[in-house]
Amino acid sequence: xxxxxxxxxxxxxxxxxxxxxxxxxYDVAGFKAGRITVAPLEREELGNVAGKSLLHLQCxxxxxxxxxxxxxxxxxxxxxxxxxxxxxxxxxxxLSIDAHFVRSNIYDLPDDTLIPDKFDIVYTxxxxxxxxxxxxxxxxxxxxxxxxxxxxxxxxxxxxMMTLDENTSDLKVVFPYFSSEALRFxxxxxxxxxxxxxxxxxxxxxxxxxxxxxxxxxxxxxxDFLHExxxxxxxxxxxxxxGEDGWSRFKDERKRKLVPLMFSLKATKK
Numbered sequence: 361x362x363x364x365x366x367x368x369x370x371x372x373x374x375x376x377x378x379x380x381x382x383x384x385x386y387d388v389a390g391f392k393a394g395r396i397t398v399a400p401l402e403r404e405e406l407g408n409v410a411g412k413s414l415l416h417l418q419c420x421x422x423x424x425x426x427x428x429x430x431x432x433x434x435x436x437x438x439x440x441x442x443x444x445x446x447x448x449x450x451x452x453x454x455l456s457i458d459a460h461f462v463r464s465n466i467y468d469l470p471d472d473t474l475i476p477d478k479f480d481i482v483y484t485x486x487x488x489x490x491x492x493x494x495x496x497x498x499x500x501x502x503x504x505x506x507x508x509x510x511x512x513x514x515x516x517x518x519x520x521m522m523t524l525d526e527n528t529s530d531l532k533v534v535f536p537y538f539s540s541e542a543l544r545f546x547x548x549x550x551x552x553x554x555x556x557x558x559x560x561x562x563x564x565x566x567x568x569x570x571x572x573x574x575x576x577x578x579x580x581x582x583x584d585f586l587h588e589x590x591x592x593x594x595x596x597x598x599x600x601x602x603g604e605d606g607w608s609r610f611k612d613e614r615k616r617k618l619v620p621l622m623f624s625l626k627a628t629k630k
Contacts, residue, residue, distance in 0.1 A: 362493040365542050365563035366465070369491060370440050372559040376550045377421055377443040385552035386423065392455060396430060397423045399515075399606060402485065405587070405624055406513045409433040412480040415505050417466060418488045422448030426457045428483070434458070436475060440465040467497055470504040478507045485515040486593045487551075489572070490522065490564040493542065499575030506629040512581060513627075514572075517592055518620040522566050529599040531619060537568055551594060572625065581627040592621040 380386050391397060410432030416425040419437030421444040429435045437459065439445055445463040452459040462474050469475070482502050492498055502512050525534040535543060542563045548556050573583065591607035599615075600608045610616050 362542065366440075366467075366491075366493070368559070369562050370465075372557065372562050373420075373441040374443040375557055375559050376552075377441060377447055379550050379553050379555045379557070381421065381447060383550075383553040388423070388451075391423050391426075392451075394430075397427045398431075398485075399593075401624070402513070402515055403431070405515075405585075405626060406481070406483070406511070409481065413477065414481040414483055415475070415477075415479040417482065417484040417501070418491070419448065419461070420444050422451060422459065422461055424485065425461070426452060426455070426459050429457050429459045433481070436460045436462065436477070436479070438462045438464050438466070438469070438475070466492065466501055467494070469501045475505065477505075478510070479505050480507055480510050482506050482510070482512045483514075485513075487517065488514075489516055489567050492567075493540070493565050495567055495571050495575040496578070499579045499581075502576065503579035503581060503629060506581075508629055510629045511584075511626060512576065512629070513624070515593075515624045516622065517596070518588065518623050519566060519568050519572075520619060521592065521596060521621050524597075524619070526596050527598070529597060531615070535566060537566065539566060541565075569623075576625075576627050580630050582630060584626040584628055585624075587624045588620040589622040589624075590616045590620065596621070 381388055409428055412433050414428050414433040414435045416437040419425045419439045422437045425435050425437035442463055445461050448461045464474055482505055523533045523535045523537050525532045542565060545562050546560050548560055591609045595608045599611050601611050602608045
């Protein structure tokens with residue numbers, strides 16, 4: 361059943377690529393003009409990537425992947441959307457950015473015929489884990505592609521935030537924290553634009569912090585840090601605002617201390 365749900369999601373993502381490429385949210389024109397899309401927080405926590413090899417899992421159409429290339433990394437991006445990879449390849453060619461892109465579902469990896477290399481860094485960020493039904497295999501893929509001593513880094517919406525009702529400002533828990541069941545959502549629009557989509561249904565999965573830790577620890581990675589933040593990368597709730605730093609926070613400062621909205625985690629392969 362999860363394969364069917366992921367296929368439905370993939371069709372929706374294929375459709376969203378064209379919408380996202382034209383959206384103000386993604387600002388492709390700004391990227392073409394030289395904008396770096398990875399946040400200063402990510403750059404600070406991951407450190408200098410110049411001269412390092414980096415594998416970006418779930419890269420969408422690759423602007424973050426190519427931003428790491430602009431910062432000096434040798435990059436490979438992976439996504440299961442054919443349309444996303446086609447656009448990523450087109451942008452890389454147009455902008456003369458040295459970046460390699462591969463179309464693959466994470467659950468079809470590792471595949472050394474598609475990606476034969478090992479990497480100094482495996483990276484993934486913002487809106488990725490909720491599309492994955494099984495983090496055990498995710499952890500195996502990360503461990504497989506990391507060199508010994510290599511770094512894994514993730515920046516993501518906090519699992520507790522994902523239990524809350526995004527349509528109200530009451531911070532009401534409506535989705536399970538401990539569950540492996542798929543959650544169905546019917547949305548006419550993408551998170552990035554108001555264009556009406558033909559593929560309205562999507563499925564997601566919530567994962568606890570312990571699920572994330574266990575997926576990595578069981579594959580021999582050691583956790584370097586876990587950081588939690590009172591802001592996130594998108595306006596998840598209606599009573600949020602985006603600051604000059606690009607992060608979204610509650611408008612009411614009293615609410616900013618109540619719940620974690622985002623986390624980052626860095627781990628090392630032993």
